[in-house]
Amino acid sequence: MKQQQPRCIWFTGLSGSGKSTLANMLEKRLCERGLHTYLLDGDNLRHGLNRDLGFTEADRVENIRRVAEVAKLMVDAGLIVLASFISPFQAERQMARRLFDVTEFVEVFVDTPLSECERRDVKGLYAKARRGELKNFTGIDSVYERPEHPELVVDTCDHSVEYCVEQIINTLLPADVGQ
Structure with missing residues (x-):
């Protein structure tokens, strides 16, 4: 009905890696092509649906479980969901993947070194974490497990946002999307 292939494009990477920047630009580009999208990110879910969750390991697991379930409902409704x-x-990324048909879930690993993420940190979160003022911060005192087999790895250090978005569109979206 929407003349598009519904799917969930799941952006993962450290804070400051460029996930949200890429997802926002990709959403804009897809909308310009007349596609129906929705962007899910920590900000729009942590202020509502997930406001009762903190940043403990258990809360992070529950956060991702809820995000994946919402994304699945939206894909079922025919949307292209960008989850950042x-x-x-x-294990939680695999749990999310298992909710979808094999062609509906695309994992994009935004592979940015910790040092670059810290340099980009406009909110000062890494500095707070390093001073011990922010507990369970991924990359500092909480682990980040690199994806084992993402559909795409993008490098926001050596490539522009525009280049990375083109890479995502050309590599991961079906030929009929916005052609």
């Missing part, structure tokens, strides 16, 4: 979450644990 650190999602630090491999």
Whole structure:
């Protein structure tokens, strides 16, 4: 009905890696092509649906479980869902993947070194974590498990946002999307 292939494009990477920037630009580009999208990220879910969750390991697991369930409902409704979450644990990303048909879930690993993420940190979260003022911060005192087999790895250090978005569109979206 929407003349598009519904799917969930799951962006994962450290805070400051460029996940949200890429997801926002990709959403804009898809909308320009007349496609129906929805962007899920930590900000729009942590202020509502997930406001009762903190940043303990258990809360992070529950956060991703809820995100995946919402994304699945939206894909079932025919949308292209862009999910931008650190999602630090491999098991939770695999749990999310299992909710979808094999062609509906695309994992994009935004592979940015910790040092670059810290340099980009406009909110000062890494500095707070290093001073011990922010507990369970991924990359500092909480682990980030690199994806084992993402559909795509993008490098926001050596490539522009525009290049990375083109890479995502050309590599991961079906030929009939916005052609």
